[in-house]
Amino acid sequence: MTGQISAVERARQSNRKVATVALSIALGMLGLGYASVPLYRIFCQVTGYGGTTRRVDIAQAATVKDSGREMRVRFDANVARDMPWEFKPLQRTDTVSIGARDMALFWAKNDSNQTVTGTASFNVEPEQAAKYFNKIQCFCFTEQTLKPGEEVRMPVLYYIDPAILDDPDNKDVAEITLSYTFHVTSIGDAKTLDQNKPGG
Numbered sequence: 001m002t003g004q005i006s007a008v009e010r011a012r013q014s015n016r017k018v019a020t021v022a023l024s025i026a027l028g029m030l031g032l033g034y035a036s037v038p039l040y041r042i043f044c045q046v047t048g049y050g051g052t053t054r055r056v057d058i059a060q061a062a063t064v065k066d067s068g069r070e071m072r073v074r075f076d077a078n079v080a081r082d083m084p085w086e087f088k089p090l091q092r093t094d095t096v097s098i099g100a101r102d103m104a105l106f107w108a109k110n111d112s113n114q115t116v117t118g119t120a121s122f123n124v125e126p127e128q129a130a131k132y133f134n135k136i137q138c139f140c141f142t143e144q145t146l147k148p149g150e151e152v153r154m155p156v157l158y159y160i161d162p163a164i165l166d167d168p169d170n171k172d173v174a175e176i177t178l179s180y181t182f183h184v185t186s187i188g189d190a191k192t193l194d195q196n197k198p199g200g
Contacts, residue, residue, distance in 0.1 A: 054130075056136055061134065061136050061159060064161065066097050067097065069162075070097055071098055071176060072094070072176070073160075073178060074093045075092060075178055075179075076177055077181075080183045084112035085111065085116065086107075086109045087107070089105070090107055098159075098160045098164065099160070101136065103155055103156065105153050105156075106153070107152070107153055108154060114187050115145060116145070116146055117145040117186045119140070119182070119183055120182050121181050122178065122181075123179055124178055124179070125176070128170055137156065138155075139155070140156075143185055160176065
């Protein structure tokens, strides 16, 4: 009888271990799923993969020399369907000196009667040129909040790495397109949200 109880208890312990391991694996997979998006974004920013530009600081940009060679940059602006903003570049194209810092200005206006916060996704075409497009300052680095009817000018400070001139994959590239799309992250300010709460 004792042997039978021990066997049953051992089976229960074995089942608990299997369940614990299975739960740990499931939680680990869930964690990896959440982590994969920011990790993929970091990978893209470092490598320029998938048309993602690179982010650099002012000190790093100061070490880059003007090559004296020029390239055209085209600017494109879009909004997601649910984003109640107008959004456009103030200059559609610019001819820049490769290696020299340049600035592009974008304009946005909130056409709704609520405060809207948005974030801009971006990419570069052709994709193989993305790793040479370096942003020093950009409105896309942080969320942007506009009050009802508010409009704003937003700068992008950037340069094209002269290393692009030595890349055979980019030898025929005469123009780079920098494209942005604004997406809604939240609508309504804190005061409005508090008034909508029960008892608010």
